[in-house]
Amino acid sequence: MSEVKPIPDGYEGVTPYLICRNADAAIDFYKRAFGAEELYRVGEPGKVGHAEIKIGKAIIMLADEFPPMAMSPESIGGSPVSLYIYVEDVDGFTEKAIAEGLEVIKPVSDQFYGDRSGHFKDPFGHLWGFATHVEDISPEELGERAKAGHG
Template sequence: MIQTVNSVPSRYHTVTPYLLINGASDAIAFYIRVFGAEEITRLTAPDGRIGHAEIRVGTSTIMIADEHPEMDFLGPKSRGGTTVSLLIYVDHADHVFREALDAGATELRPLCDQFYGDRSGSVTDPWGHVWSIATHLEDISPAELRQRFEELYAD
């Protein structure tokens, strides 16, 4: 009998972020505190570095590992910055934003109501990863989205 396996495992989405961090254990504690993450798995190498960990934030899985320079697996701080931002939807963006700052994140973009129907702002966590923290406030049609966008650039 041939057994079939889904190409995407059941607890993952098609795209799953994998964060490389110098200090993965501390980062996991930060994500638990700030985002209410749940630690699912942690595989620690004999040298104490996390080779692979998984946390769950809401319905999403995020994979995490310590930096492994010998494999060129380096986090944003070691590479001089990141070009990726993670967006997290929460029930109370103001509360989570404050919690992130209190836990050591730095404000990148202040929280405000956005033209696309979200209240959001961005922080950089202590390991150099950028997080946009948002609460969805209103559903808008594609036509309304386009109109609001164009109004931003009017004048």
């Protein structure tokens, strides 16, 4: 009998858990817009109790809202949290996602900290940052750029 790992493979870092008003629709959107792979979903008909998707190497958990414990951004008036994911081609990735209904908050552009990135809101109220790293910058150079007003 093999020993159970206390931290499963693929879950070594922070695993976001998104609460959605309609998790079935959110999963379908993430598959179309972000190329997400659905790992599984469980629950009763019309209600997702728990689901997991993978975007790149990032695993994201989702469920329908279950008031008052788990409320969606739509129910609480927005989200203070943004998920930031690196992708190979941020322009192509976000162009496809925008065509599927992703709302642009800040268009993709080159940033002083070495990323080409943009910020977005999905139809379920969750905030996303997508980026492609385009320049390696030392902490010292980053500090200088920030002081020079490039932030």
